[in-house]
Amino acid sequence: MAGTEEQFEIKFRLTDGSDIGPKSFAAATSIATLKESILAQWPKDKENGPRTVKDMKLISAGKILDNNRTVGECQSPLCDAPDTVTTMHVVVQPPTTEKEKKAASETKQNKCLCVIL
Numbered sequence: 001m002a003g004t005e006e007q008f009e010i011k012f013r014l015t016d017g018s019d020i021g022p023k024s025f026a027a028a029t030s031i032a033t034l035k036e037s038i039l040a041q042w043p044k045d046k047e048n049g050p051r052t053v054k055d056m057k058l059i060s061a062g063k064i065l066d067n068n069r070t071v072g073e074c075q076s077p078l079c080d081a082p083d084t085v086t087t088m089h090v091v092v093q094p095p096t097t098e099k100e101k102k103a104a105s106e107t108k109q110n111k112c113l114c115v116i117l
Contacts, residue, residue, distance in 0.1 A: 008071050009085040012038050012058075015092070016046070022085045027072030031058060031065045038090060050092045059089040 005028065011021035012034075020041050025034065035053035042049045050056045058065045065074050065088070075086065 013089050029071045032067040055093050057091040
């Protein structure tokens with residue numbers, strides 16, 4: 001790999017079974033950048049799409065990928081074969097309503113803790 005950076009072919013599987021990609025990404029590409037790419041390519045006709053990158057989680061090989069990691073760090077050894085396309089699953093968190101936020105904050109305030117020494 002003298003002078004050339006390793007490239008990964010990645011497609012993103014949405015919850016309805018449709019795909020975005022495949023597209024080629026450098027090994028140094030961050031997971032946050034992948035999410036920005038997904039957000040830009042998200043089909044406009046799909047309901048409940050993500051509004052920001054924080055609304056998405058990427059899963060690869062059964063692991064939720066951290067935004068600060070790179071594609072090269074997250075690849076499984078099974079993806080080392082040449083000319084393979086890696087599939088990452090995209091999970092979109094549903095937007096929370098003001099009512100849900102208020103209920104969550106109220107339950108946190110009513111907690112009781114006991115410590116036995």
